[in-house]
Each structure stands twice: as C-alpha cells, then as structure tokens.
Amino acid sequence: MTEEIIILDFGAQYTQVIARRVRECNVYATILRYDTPAATIAARKPNGLILSGGPCSVYAKDAPMPDRALFDLGIPMLGICFGIQLLAQHLGGKVEPGQKREYGKGTLTITDKACPLFRGLPESLQVWNSHGDRLTKLPKGFKPVAVTENSAYAAIENKARRFYGLQFHPEVVHTPRGSEIISNFVHGICGCGKNWTMRNYVDQAVEEIRAQVGPDKVLLGLSGGVDSSVAAALLHKAVGDQLTCIFVNNGLLRAKEAEAVQEVFGRHFKMKLQYEDASQLFLMRLKGVTDPERKRKIIGRTFIEVFQAATKRVGKAKFLAQGTLYPDVIESVPIAGNPAAMIKSHHNVGGLPKKMKFALVEPLKCLFKDEVRQLGLELGLPREIVFRQPFPGPGLAVRVLGEVTAGRCAILRNADAIVVEEMKANGWYYKVWQSFAVLLPVRSVGVMGDERTYDYTIALRIVESQDGMTADWVKLPYELLEKIASRITNEVKGVNRVCLDISSKPPATIEWE
Ligand code: XMP
Numbered sequence: 001m002t003e004e005i006i007i008l009d010f011g012a013q014y015t016q017v018i019a020r021r022v023r024e025c026n027v028y029a030t031i032l033r034y035d036t037p038a039a040t041i042a043a044r045k046p047n048g049l050i051l052s053g054g055p056c057s058v059y060a061k062d063a064p065m066p067d068r069a070l071f072d073l074g075i076p077m078l079g080i081c082f083g084i085q086l087l088a089q090h091l092g093g094k095v096e097p098g099q100k101r102e103y104g105k106g107t108l109t110i111t112d113k114a115c116p117l118f119r120g121l122p123e124s125l126q127v128w129n130s131h132g133d134r135l136t137k138l139p140k141g142f143k144p145v146a147v148t149e150n151s152a153y154a155a156i157e158n159k160a161r162r163f164y165g166l167q168f169h170p171e172v173v174h175t176p177r178g179s180e181i182i183s184n185f186v187h188g189i190c191g192c193g194k195n196w197t198m199r200n201y202v203d204q205a206v207e208e209i210r211a212q213v214g215p216d217k218v219l220l221g222l223s224g225g226v227d228s229s230v231a232a233a234l235l236h237k238a239v240g241d242q243l244t245c246i247f248v249n250n251g252l253l254r255a256k257e258a259e260a261v262q263e264v265f266g267r268h269f270k271m272k273l274q275y276e277d278a279s280q281l282f283l284m285r286l287k288g289v290t291d292p293e294r295k296r297k298i299i300g301r302t303f304i305e306v307f308q309a310a311t312k313r314v315g316k317a318k319f320l321a322q323g324t325l326y327p328d329v330i331e332s333v334p335i336a337g338n339p340a341a342m343i344k345s346h347h348n349v350g351g352l353p354k355k356m357k358f359a360l361v362e363p364l365k366c367l368f369k370d371e372v373r374q375l376g377l378e379l380g381l382p383r384e385i386v387f388r389q390p391f392p393g394p395g396l397a398v399r400v401l402g403e404v405t406a407g408r409c410a411i412l413r414n415a416d417a418i419v420v421e422e423m424k425a426n427g428w429y430y431k432v433w434q435s436f437a438v439l440l441p442v443r444s445v446g447v448m449g450d451e452r453t454y455d456y457t458i459a460l461r462i463v464e465s466q467d468g469m470t471a472d473w474v475k476l477p478y479e480l481l482e483k484i485a486s487r488i489t490n491e492v493k494g495v496n497r498v499c500l501d502i503s504s505k506p507p508a509t510i511e512w513e
Pocket of ligand 1 (some may be wrong): 390391392393394434468469505508509510511512513
C-alpha cells in the first residue's frame with residue numbers, strides 16, 4: 001500500500017511547494033481542498049496531514065474552514081502559517097492580529113531540543129516568515145518548542161496527539177533547512193518510509209495503464225517535448241504496440257527536430273510512429289498572415305485537422321493519451337489573494353481535439369515536472385529530451401516576426417542551431433530556461449568583404465525563469481555572445497546583424513509573438 005501525506009490547501013501560494021518538498025523526501029503527497037470531508041480523508045488512510053498556509057485570517061468571517069472531525073482522526077498533523085493558527089484556534093487557543101506583519105527572514109531558536117521536528121538541526125536556524133496574525137494563547141496540551149524574535153510560539157507541539165505547528169514556512173528556499181523539518185515530520189513523526197521513487201513508480205504506473213487500457217489501442221500526439229515524450233515511453237513500456245504515436249511536422253520545427261524524434265522513438269524505442277509531414281499545408285495557410293494571434297489560431301486549427309485525419313488512418317482506437325501534469329489537475333482554491341487561483345497554464349500544445357470521442361489516458365497526472373524528468377531518465381530517454389528547453393506549440397511561427405515563409409524559417413533554423421550549439425558547448429544550455437533566436441522582419445545595411453549587404457536581423461532571446469510566468473535575461477559572458485553573433489553573421493546567409501534582447505517578463509513576454 002502506498003504511504004501518503006495529504007496536504008489540505010487553504011489557498012496558499014506555496015501549497016504545491018509543500019507537496020514537492022514532501023515528495024523530495026520520497027513520500028507521496030496529494031493536495032486536497034481545505035473542505036474535503038474528514039470521512040473522505042480517513043478513507044485514504046493517510047500517514048499524515050499538513051494544513052497549508054493561506055491568505056485569510058482564521059477569525060475572518062469568510063475564512064476557509066476544514067471539517068472539524070479532521071482533528072479527531074488520530075492522524076499526525078502539521079499546521080504551517082495559517083495552518084498553525086487554524087490548529088490552535090480549533091483546539092481552544094487564541095489568534096489575534098499582530099502589531100506588525102512579520103515578513104521575511106527571521107531567526108528561530110529551538111527551545112526544546114527533544115522535539116522530533118527538529119531532530120538533527122542546530123539550536124538556531126534561519127527561517128522565512130510571512131504572516132500578520134499571531135498566536136497569543138496555546139490550546140490545552142500544547143507547548144512551545146521554538147521561538148523567533150517576534151513570536152513566543154513560532155513552533156508548537158502536542159506530543160500525545162502528534163500535532164505540530166510552525167508559524168514560519170519550512171517549504172521555501174529562504175528557510176534553508178526547512179526540508180529537514182519536513183523530512184522529520186514525514187519520516188520521524190508520521191513514520192513514512194522512502195517508497196516514492198520514480199523507479200518504484202514505473203511498475204505501479206505500468207500496472208495502472210494496463211488495467212485501464214486492456215486490449216484496446218492508444219493514440220498519442222508526440223511533440224518531442226518532455227511531457228509527451230515521457231508519456232510515450234511509459235505507455236510503450238505498458239502496452240507496447242497497442243500504442244501509436246502521431247508526430248506532426250508543421251514545417252515550424254527547429255533544425256533536425258523531426259529526424260531526432262524519428263530516431264529516438266521510431267528506431268531506438270521501436271514505437272509505432274505515424275509521421276505526418278504537413279509542412280506545406282501549414283505554410284500555405286500562413287501565407288500573407290502577419291498578425292500573431294491569427295497565426296496561432298491558424299496553426300491550432302490546422303493541427304487539429306491534421307491530427308484528426310492521422311487518427312483515422314491509424315484505425316479505430318479507444319484511448320487518447322495526454323501528458324497532463326499534476327499542477328494542471330490540482331483544483332485551485334478560489335480565495336482572493338491566492339495567485340494559484342488565477343495562474344492557469346495559459347498555453348496548451350496545439351489544443352488537442354476536444355470533440356474527438358476518445359477516453360483519456362493521462363499517465364503523468366500525479367507528477368510534478370521534475371518527477372516527469374526523473375521518470376524519463378528511468379525509462380531510458382536521452383538527456384537531450386528529458387532536460388530539453390520548452391518550445392512553443394506554434395513553433396518557429398512565433399519567432400519569425402511578420403509573415404512566415406519557408407525561406408525565413410530556414411534562416412531562423414540555421415541561426416537558432418548555432419545558438420543551441422554554442423550554449424551547449426559552453427555549458428550554458430541546461431542552466432537557462434530558454435535560449436533561442438528570433439528573426440526580425442527588418443533589413444538593414446551591412447558590408448561583407450567589399451560588398452554591401454541588405455539583410456535580416458536576428459535577436460537573441462536567452463532567459464532564466466522558474467515557471468515561464470516571469471523571466472529575466474541572462475547575463476552571458478561577452479565572449480560567448482560575441483562567438484554566437486559572429487558565427488551567425490558569418491555562417492547564416494541572409495543575416496548581417498545580431499541584437500540581444502535585454503527585456504524582462506513582465507513587461508515583455510519570453511516569445512516575441
Ligand atoms: P511567453 O511568451 O508567454 O511564454 O512569455 C511563456 C512560456 O510559454 C511558452 N509558450 C508556449 N508554449 N504553446 C506552448 O506550448 C504556446 O502557444 C506557447 N507560447 C509560449 C514559451 O516558450 C515560454 O516558455
């Protein structure tokens with residue numbers, strides 16, 4: 001039986017981070033809404049519960065409240081920030097508005113060294129706070145086990161009931177030893193082993209896929225990106241030739257991309273791969289189109305059309321596989337101030353055909369992105385695929401500004417290949433979020449040998465980011481920039497000028513269209 005920690009989400013910005021930290025301890029973690037009935041939770045027999053933070057005050061009229069019966073299930077519990085206040089208030093303590101908001105770094109002094117939450121940690125720790133309310137009276141049976149400058153109840157314990165509370169955030173990187181506190185909770189207090197590994201998960205997932213799919217056929221739209229590639233490898237392991245991957249070449253791919261996909265999935269993994277070369281069709285439809293949104297719409301529609309036609313050629317299939325990840329399925333808590341409630345993945349590759357009558361197989365839907373990468377390695381996918389930089393569904397069309405033509409795509413492809421090659425050769429490619437070339441539709445005068453040129457400009461877009469929502473430009477060494485620029489102007493016919501994009505997101509976006 002899988003051990004599990006359940007995290008109840010009260011609308012915190014960091015709920016997913018808590019889940020990731022727990023999983024980094026090799027313990028499976030699930031996020032559920034704050035109002036999940038206690039009976040539903042009890043039925044899952046979790047090893048422990050974590051109450052997340054949240055933007056509300058526990059005494060606010062509309063504060064999210066859990067099922068009270070939760071506190072009588074006998075399950076170990078850890079309340080974080082809003083969670084500690086909730087725990088205290090429900091059990092008879094008191095929470096009041098603080099004199100001033102405690103925000104940022106603080107120093108935690110552990111006053112009870114025997115507390116299992118702090119096993120192996122020094123007496124003094126850097127922690128990160130973000131709260132306005134304070135605990136002013138402890139409930140019966142609790143005692144303080146650590147203090148900060150501003151709080152006599154920075155960490156509390158009810159040993160008999162195995163209830164713990166932390167006023168600070170152990171899950172964020174600004175609490176450098178926070179992971180050890182979480183590890184102490186899940187291993188030491190909840191008694192979990194270290195069973196959640198991608199090696200173990202492969203067997204479990206294979207079994208589940210086989211049970212779901214039975215003898216039927218599965219189709220998968222393979223883009224060559226991390227998620228669809230890992231989903232393909234996993235499904236192939238589970239159902240072999242019952243899986244057919246459909247790869248659409250839209251003519252907007254980077255250099256050697258179509259070949260690489262055929263090499264890895266077709267020849268190496270020996271998957272059934274339906275290769276659809278629709279590049280002419282896409283380029284024809286994009287002829288004369290310059291508006292970015294129109295380009296995206298045309299590409300999205302054409303993709304669906306080509307994909308649909310391809311599925312008909314493959315023959316009758318009951319299932320369609322998708323590389324949906326856990327963050328896409330976590331139901332966000334609709335509380336004002338919860339950024340997770342507003343941030344939804346705004347791009348979905350190609351927008352797969354909703355009206356097609358397939359049952360869905362989503363073998364990655366309980367995994368975070370870093371777990372998907374580990375799983376990919378476990379399944380034997382090459383590192384170039386597993387750690388590949390994101391690439392937009394509409395491909396080079398959003399990087400060829402203005403009209404997209406075969407000629408312009410070819411120029412961009414050559415320039416982009418140089419960027420990738422140099423970034424890899426100099427050890428930068430895997431350190432940044434994205435590094436690519438953009439073809440600007442402006443031509444300027446240059447000189448080559450004794451000849452005047454009138455050619456295109458390439459912009460270099462090289463950014464760092466955690467999740468693509470915000471980004472900053474990377475300060476690459478001048479020597480590397482110089483090498484890239486000089487190779488592009490020397491080797492790519494049609495380009496005589498290279499610029500560096502030094503805008504952050506916001507206000508710019510990562511892609512230029
Ligand atoms: P922007 O340009 O909005 O991009 O700052 C944020 C991240 O999303 C990627 N992106 C896309 N991904 N389909 C995708 O699958 C798309 O239409 C799309 N547009 C942008 C972009 O590369 C960056 O990583």
